[in-house]
Amino acid sequence: MPSIVALDLETTGLDPEKDTIIEIGAIRFNSRRIEEEFSTLINPRRPISEFITRLTGINNQMVQNSPTLEEIIPELEDFVADLPILGHNVKFDLGFLRQEGLFRYNEGLDTYDMASVLLPSAGRYNLSALGQHLGIPFPATHRALDDAKVTQGIFLRMVDIANELPLDLLAEIVRMSDKVNWGADYLFRNALKNRGRELSSAVPPKRGPIFTTPAPPPITPREPAEILNPLDVEEVAAILDRGGLFSKYFPNFEFRQEQVTLCRAIASALSDGYHTLAEAGTGVGKSLAYLVPAAMWALENNTRVIVSTNTINLQDQLINKDIPDIKNALDIPLKAAVLKGRNNYLCPRRLEAFRRRGPENADEARMIAKMLIWLSETKTGDLSEINIIGPTERAIWGRISSNDEGCSTEMCVRRMGGICPFHRAKQAAHEAHILIVNHALLLADIATGNRVLPEYDYLIIDEGHHLEAATTSALSFRVTQPDMDRTLRELGGTSAGALGRMLVIAQEVLNADQMSALQEIATHATDKAFQFQNYTKHFFIAVNNFLEEMREGQHPSAYAQQERIIPATRTQPAWSNVEYAWEDALKALHPLNVSIEQISQALSEMSEAGLEEIEDLISSINNIYRQLLEYENNINALVFEPEEDQIYWAETSPNRQYVTLEAAPLHIGHLMEKYLWHEKTSVTVTSATLTTNGEFDYIRDRLSAVDADFLALGSPYDFQSSTMLYIPNDIPEPSDRNGHQRAVERGLINLCKATGGRTLALFTSYTQLQKTSAAISPALAEQGITVFEQGQGASPHALLENFKTTDQAVLLGTRAFWEGVDVPGEALSVLAIIKLPFAVPSDPIVAARSETFEQPFYQYTIPEAILTFRQGFGRLIRSHEDHGIVAIFDKRVLTKQYGRMFIDSLPPCTVEVGSLSNLPRTAATWLGI
Secondary structure, eight states: OOEEEEEEEEEEOTTTTOEEEEEEEEEEHHHHEEEEEEEEOOOOOOOOOOHHHHHHHOOOHHTTSSHHHHHHHHHHHHTTSSSSETTHHHHHHHHHHHTTTOOSSSSSEEEHHHHHOOOTOOOOOOOHHHHHTTTOSSSOOOOOHHHHHHHHHHHHHHHHHHHTTTTHHHHHHHHTTTTOOOOSSSHHHHHHTTTTGGGGOOOOOSSOOSSSSSSOOOOOOOOOOOOOOOOHHHHHHTTSSTTTTHHHTTOOOEEEEEEOOOOOOOHHHHHTTTTEEEEEOOTTTTTHHHHHHHHHHHHTOOOOEEEEEEHHHHHIIIIIIIIHHHHHTTTOOOOOEOOOOOGGGBBBHHHHHHHHHHOHHHHHHHHHHHHHHHHHTOSOBBBBGGGOOHHHHHHHHHBBBSOOTTTTTTHHHHHHTTOOOHHHHHHHHHSSSEEEEEHHHHHHHHTTTSSSSSOOSSSEEEGGGGGGHHHHHHTOOOEHHHHHHHHHHHBTTTBBBBHHHHHHHHHHHHHHHHHHHHHHHHHHHHHHHHHHHHHHHHHHHHHHHHHHHHHTEEEEEEEOOOEOOTTTGGHHHHOOOOOOOOHHHHHHHHHHHHHHHHHHHHHHHGGOOHHHHHHHHHHHHHHHHHHHHHHHHHHHHHHHHTTEOOOOOEEOOOOSSSSEEEEESSOOHHHHHHIIIIIIIIIEEEEEEBTTTTTHHHHHHHOTTTOOEEEEEEESSSSHHHHEEEESSSSSOTHHHHHHHHHHHHHHHHHHHTTSSEEEEEEEEEHHHHHHHHHHHHHTTTTTTEEEEETTTOHHHHHHHHHHHHHSSSEEGGGGGGGSSOOTTTOOOOEEEEEEOOOOOTTTHHHHHHHTTSSSSIIIIIIHHHHHHHHHHHHSOOTTTTTEEEEETTTTHHHHHHHHHHHHHHHOOEEEEOOGGGGHHHHHHHHHH
């Protein structure tokens, strides 16, 4: 392998045209031998921001006497010469260097690209995370030379991993790269070159992805008992009671009366066939409380119970921990399975077709290589096992996932012999006593008239406070111009995409006359697709111009602009241009769809030739046709013919790069009523937060659960002795933005200094979070307290793990952290709620639903905020041993009439109202610091 230069830059910002370099670090190496190092600070001739100083540790004083970029260029050019430049996201570094006229012709090698392919299951691909994951001995510090060393270390590990790949896999990736240069192919070419001696004995690459587990046997239909056997409710509840089977099998099992009560209630609901809303506070152990009676009911009556959750984390807990515990403790032959939507599973048939035709661009080449490497390690083909990055990879995944409505079970078994992950998951679902799904799949089943899931009469919905939002999301529509462009690129034309592949294959099976006719249809479709694409560009321009008109000359803000499309909207002069533009687009779309129908018919006739490629093409063409029809129907409704029960809006992204058109259901209760409450024998909805101000009225109304029983169980935790609720009475209200912000900054600095960090601060505004982070980080850093800020590039999960493992830390988070955060012990001792979590009134869904109430603030806005507020409060106390303080930096809980409703919705705590200046001392005393 020739010499390579690993290089990293630190800069004043992200834009090569506006920002400049403040540090360069580089290592020239050959294989594992370092030849020379290069490192220098650069005087940028402009101030370095506080944010960059916090990020890199480089301040204005450090660069004051450093050379300018122009002064070090000759030395840097001599160091790099014409060697390949290795970087992590190397396009960023090369962008700055080439802006200065440097290294225009050097090959760029990207460890980010390499890792995203060779480590398809890695959780994150940023430099620090990869360095830790691979055990690189140097830390990524945001200093240039350190990061260059980590980049080199990652590259060497990537070389090792590539060299260990099966030879046939290497050969296929390299052969694929002959058509397309995709950035990471350098690594695979060198790996294949290193193993050249083995080439003569290499076997041809396998053409179908082979999963290591065998195909399952045919489905054994579950025959429910003709006469249902009721459960002995007390016997079921005794399993979790003192001295029960669980306490005997698990010596450390903790008895909780609330858990036993909930178990008894759900056993009765299943056995007697009625519906229940059950709130169970933090620490009750809801999952065991519903899984035990569900398991006993399903086994006793050879039936199926569906359990629906909102989060993957809870699904994993149920299938990997709770259900195995139940099987072991009760010694029962319980069958359980998880079923996800079709888009969550790889389709071997579609991937095989993708491989057979080869990549048409660098993105496809990278994705094929990533899939092939993933196939050597996955046993399930489940999307949760692979890290799909960004919209491009997600779009390609959509073309190789099982989300193909045209694929029948018969075709799947005939073509792939039962190895399809979705086929396996469906079989397991049909045989399961307990089937775990997520809310989105449950609601997709509802929307399609129960055609997705196997038949069921018994349903338990956990995390039920998310049900309305999940239903809304599952039944929503959104489209951007890039979405439509991707669909049309997939369709292609006479020399590319599905149409191009069709004409190549057709030459093998059609005579000259038939080929000429098909060529004419394909040419017509190509022309109309091109016209439609141009018209859609003008259409989205018209929508964007309309949004500008609605701003009435105001400059775009840093936030997304959202405008509801209501009857008054359609009277605006600028809206007529939107209508005209979409009418023009329809003039091309209608004949395009006619041509696609003709092509589908021609392909069906050609399929008699028995070529598998034709079946794959039929599937692709039909999926494109369905997608175009979805665009047409939904955009027609948005522009011309709105449905009464739908909400429509247009939105621009904060950077104004694209416009999104969206639609969502106004109400979901009628769907719940029709498909769940009236159709199913027993439905239980449970959560830690279902009530507002101690009542179920709000959630019953939103879900149309008027006939459901209800049960509210508190937490087994003693909040009175474990939790102090501190409310500063002299802090400005949020309406005084500057005053409130200054008080929040001052209060957090003093509070965190007094407690040594150990604080989670929950915000409702990301802008306020950023301002607060910039203000408090330097002061807390002086005390050795690290501030972790949501949005700094790490995932919420990664931020949480870093927070847990850092001795003195503060975590600032927005919506992603108001629930699902579980940090037992002293690592989280202080919870700061910066503002009451009211929804943004201008949000289209919030605004439309508010209009359906006589008193929207009290009937809709406050109950929604209370549910979120209670979820946020629940982040603090996660075990009997936890002890902490909740500080509410929003005086409205004291000054407003509705404020008491928030406090009364919490479990009884020790409450103290006092000055902001007394908060640090009070917190330290309460925590015993």
